[in-house]
Amino acid sequence: MSRVLIVGAGLTGSLCACLLRRELQGRVQVVVWDKAGGAGGRMSTSRPPDASSHSADLGAQYITATPAYAQSHHSFYSELLCAGVLQPLDCHIEGLQQKDGNKNYVTPRGTSNVVKHFLSESGADLFLQHHVTGVYRRGASWEVARKAGDSETFDAVVLTMPVPQILQLQGDLVTCKSLRTRTGPNCSQRDPTHSHMTCFEKTSLTTHTCLLLLYSVSFLIHMIFRFLSTCRMF
Numbered sequence: 001m002s003r004v005l006i007v008g009a010g011l012t013g014s015l016c017a018c019l020l021r022r023e024l025q026g027r028v029q030v031v032v033w034d035k036a037g038g039a040g041g042r043m044s045t046s047r048p049p050d051a052s053s054h055s056a057d058l059g060a061q062y063i064t065a066t067p068a069y070a071q072s073h074h075s076f077y078s079e080l081l082c083a084g085v086l087q088p089l090d091c092h093i094e095g096l097q098q099k100d101g102n103k104n105y106v107t108p109r110g111t112s113n114v115v116k117h118f119l120s121e122s123g124a125d126l127f128l129q130h131h132v133t134g135v136y137r138r139g140a141s142w143e144v145a146r147k148a149g150d151s152e153t154f155d156a157v158v159l160t161m162p163v164p165q166i167l168q169l170q171g172d173l174v175t176c177k178s179l180r181t182r183t184g185p186n187c188s189q190r191d192p193t194h195s196h197m198t199c200f201e202k203t204s205l206t207t208h209t210c211l212l213l214l215y216s217v218s219f220l221i222h223m224i225f226r227f228l229s230t231c232r233m234f
Helices: 011-023 067-072 075-080 112-122 163-167 209-212 218-229
Strands: 001-009 030-035 063-065 103-106 125-128 132-138 141-146 153-154 157-158 174-182 197-205
Touching: 001 011, 001 141, 011 112, 011 197, 030 103, 030 112, 067 075, 125 209, 141 157, 174 209
Parallel strands: 001 030, 001 157, 030 125
Antiparallel strands: 063 103, 132 141, 141 153, 174 197
16 A cells, blocks of 8 residues: 655645545555644644633634635535534634625634544544654655654655755755845835745746645546556556
């Protein structure tokens, strides 16, 4: 059985793992690594150590579905609503700018439960505090190194972390020829979140990496299937 590693236990990683299981029907072993101590990524939820009912969403506070997204991702929204992970936002929020056709949803048990739902559905082997440091080509396979622990070999690797983190990886994935940080012409110095932007120039990526960065999750699933089939790994 082929082994596929997904780096990142956020929304993209969890949904990718779920779709891999549904599309490939147990023909691959899906493994998920994340450097954090819990799943969620940018949709993480913080809870106090006393296991009280209080929680705080550290990323998205609520989820907005535009008409286009509601149509193209209808099955996902329906699944999350039926599972009780999402509920329609039916209260008034002061200052909320509501656009025509948009639908807002909240997560009663925290936004991280969206991620946990898809991870649970995927049946993937989840390993936390696994910080990837390098990805190396080894014939038809990939050797993945991490900060603490032995490296492991996989038939395919899916990177779902932000591009700056991908560029920091050692190995055969990325050759960064030029990287500089500058102040954007329209950025206000009074707003630190928008005062700088990172520019990547002449960055060379392998074809495997380009697939992960430029295409949709569904297309990625299709390409992983074709890649593994070509290598006759099923």
